[in-house]
Amino acid sequence: MARKSKPQKTTFNPISYLKSGNARKLPMHECLIPKSWQEDKKFPILFSRKHVNGNLTFVSVLVDLLCTGAKDVLFFVNEPDFIYHEILETYEENLLVEFVPVNYELIHNIIFESVAFAEEYGIAPHEDFRFVEMILEEDTDDFPRIDVPLGENGKAHLHLNEGDDRIKYFEHQILKYGKEGTYEIFYHDHEGVFDDDFEDDEGFEDYLMNSCLFWEEEDWEDYYENIDLEDLPIDIVYHIIPRLPDYDYEKMKQEKLFAPFTKIQSTDKPTSKSDYSKREREKMHEIFELLQDWDAIDIEPNPSIINKIENEIKQSPNNRILLQYKWEYFHRIQADEKTIEIALEMKRKFPDYLFGLTCHAQTLIELEKVDEIPDAMNNLHKLQDLDPKRKKFHTTELLAFYSPWIYYYSMTGQIRAAFFLMRLLIELEVLGDMSLHPMVLEAYREATSKIVSAYLSKVKSGYISKDDFIEKMMI
Missing domain, CATH: 1.25.40.10 (Tetratricopeptide repeat domain)
Incomplete structure (x- = not known):
């Protein structure tokens, strides 16, 4: 779900900028998490950094505490702040999320602990998570740790929803790497367990990606x-x-x-x-x-x-x-x-x-x-x-x-x-x-x-x- 690069009139390259390590040098702007994150188990996290020109570099991570970790990500580099607020408004109004500001240590632990939990079952984070890591603080051994509630009743709960393009991957990995008795798999033919809060009929990712925020030149030509x-x-x-x-x-x-x-x-x-x-x-x-x-x-x-x-x-x-x-x-x-x-x-x-x-x-x-x-x-x-x-x-x-x-x-x-x-x-x-x-x-x-x-x-x-x-x- 990572944002695709659009044509640039300057030599600025978002990926090169991230790889340079300069994103981590930006001051933190905001850390937002749903108020009911512990009950929801699956939710988006927003983290942003501010440039001297007022633009923002920020990420949205769809976290699944039950099993799959960083299930989806969005990242934006040096974008106008109104894009950030449009996405925030989409979450709040269309997906019924009530965000609250928190300290960075909490979101850092939630993200990386959920990723580590998923990796115990052979499940890797979204492929673009590597770019998100370049915006977050480095996850070092001496980073302050906070307990994060993972799984359910001591087990990973993998919910497989029809239409998820990684359904076969998730199922294959947990069956291959998960120890017997440490996980449960739930199959959903239609709406997923998280539909009421975060997914519309076409799914969380499709909903966001349909927004013109992510359109490329050919999309605007079609429009x-x-x-x-x-x-x-x-x-x-x-x-x-x-x-x-x-x-x-x-x-x-x-x-x-x-x-x-x-x-x-x-x-x-x-x-x-x-x-x-x-x-x-x-x-x-x-x-x-x-x-x-x-x-x-x-x-x-x-x-x-x-x-x-x-x-x-x-x-x-x-x-x-x-x-x-x-x-x-x-x-x-x-x-x-x-x-x-x-x-x-x-x-x-x-x-x-x-x-x-x-x-x-x-x-x-x-x-x-x-x-x-x-x-x-x-x-x-x-x-x-x-x-x-x-x-x-x-x-x-x-x-x-x-x-x-x-x-x-x-x-x-x-x-x-x-x-x-x-x-x-x-x-x-x-x-x-x-x-x-x-x-x-x-x-x-x-x-x-x-x-x-x-x-x-x-x-x-x-x-x-x-x-x-x-x-x-x-x-």
């Missing part, structure tokens, strides 16, 4: 001849729009309108010290945990939670976070009028509180009251307008503040502004662990799809030549 404006896949949209002249993000950052937005930094560390008492912090944490654990699927009120929140607000009337928790409670049970009321109360009592603005705006998004969003945000378009002295903002602040504007711009036809803010959040590494509100994402997708559809209409009509189109797609 040029068969453009279907009625069926525009989102990966096509996300691939094309940053390649359009008006949507060149690097040039947009130099424009007078957008340049000021870039004068901030993001962080996942606390940006201020808590002014709350020990008792308040304990009570806030307690309420936060109650809200996290509360299953509000049936939209049923929970009197014990709201009573606790109300009581604490009486004890600490100047605690804005408690008021935000009150908003969260009524938002969870979809009491729209009440959420508006509480959001306005937050803004009145704490006019400089960012989340007072964004709670108001989020309620308006869900009520589809687009025109009221600027007023809800106090007509502040840049986050630093809220606090001009600050240069660094928490990722949650960035996401909360710019999400309503992405929605507003998308819904009102200001697509360049929506696109710029989306790319800004990607550049500031906001969208790795967090995602946009579904209504914001849908509005953005529809808006950008219209832009790409208009461009493809020109392509289809012959206004844009085949050569120009393919050259642009291969950049």
Whole structure:
């Protein structure tokens, strides 16, 4: 499943770069693993390194802890970060994976321990794993070790699914090298044991490889001849729009309108010290945990939670976070009028509180009251307008503040502004662990799809030549 090289206009050769050892010298960017990896047993791992130009070299390893180890791999060298985020979004939205950041030692041990386990049964990792190793840290004897749960009940469990092109290899190897009583083989005629989580009807690998992210020149030639404006896949949209002249993000950052937005930094560390008492912090944490654990699927009120929140607000009337928790409670049970009321109360009592603005705006998004969003945000378009002295903002602040504007711009036809803010959040590494509100994402997708559809209409009509189109797609 490794990414095939595409035509290059420069002398840069990804494989030569990896073999030079320079990839390992790049600083680590992100280590992501599914939250439920220990239960899933088979899952993708994402590891990335960052170049000085902002591009990423990264890998995706499909790990099977039950038997086959590094079953499949993808690797990308010096690619724009939007490709990384498109793949991450594919996993999260289409394959229902919830990623969490972890330290490198954990993913290193998971990958190499699963490979070693598979090798006990004569099963080698995917043939392109050798390139993945050049991006990962070297697996030396003194590398810190972490116990990784392998197999099931002390045995390797080999699941053979119809359509897997390595099915004969897996079966042959485990029968030849596996000791009797140390493994079990499960045959699946149709859907595999992992289908619910990671594989569609055609299989995990086929799903990803069908994406235009992996297309070569002949694939784009075929697409040029068969453009279907009625069926525009989102990966096509996300691939094309940053390649359009008006949507060149690097040039947009130099424009007078957008340049000021870039004068901030993001962080996942606390940006201020808590002014709350020990008792308040304990009570806030307690309420936060109650809200996290509360299953509000049936939209049923929970009197014990709201009573606790109300009581604490009486004890600490100047605690804005408690008021935000009150908003969260009524938002969870979809009491729209009440959420508006509480959001306005937050803004009145704490006019400089960012989340007072964004709670108001989020309620308006869900009520589809687009025109009221600027007023809800106090007509502040840049986050630093809220606090001009600050240069660094928490990722949650960035996401909360710019999400309503992405929605507003998308819904009102200001697509360049929506696109710029989306790319800004990607550049500031906001969208790795967090995602946009579904209504914001849908509005953005529809808006950008219209832009790409208009461009493809020109392509289809012959206004844009085949050569120009393919050259642009291969950049």
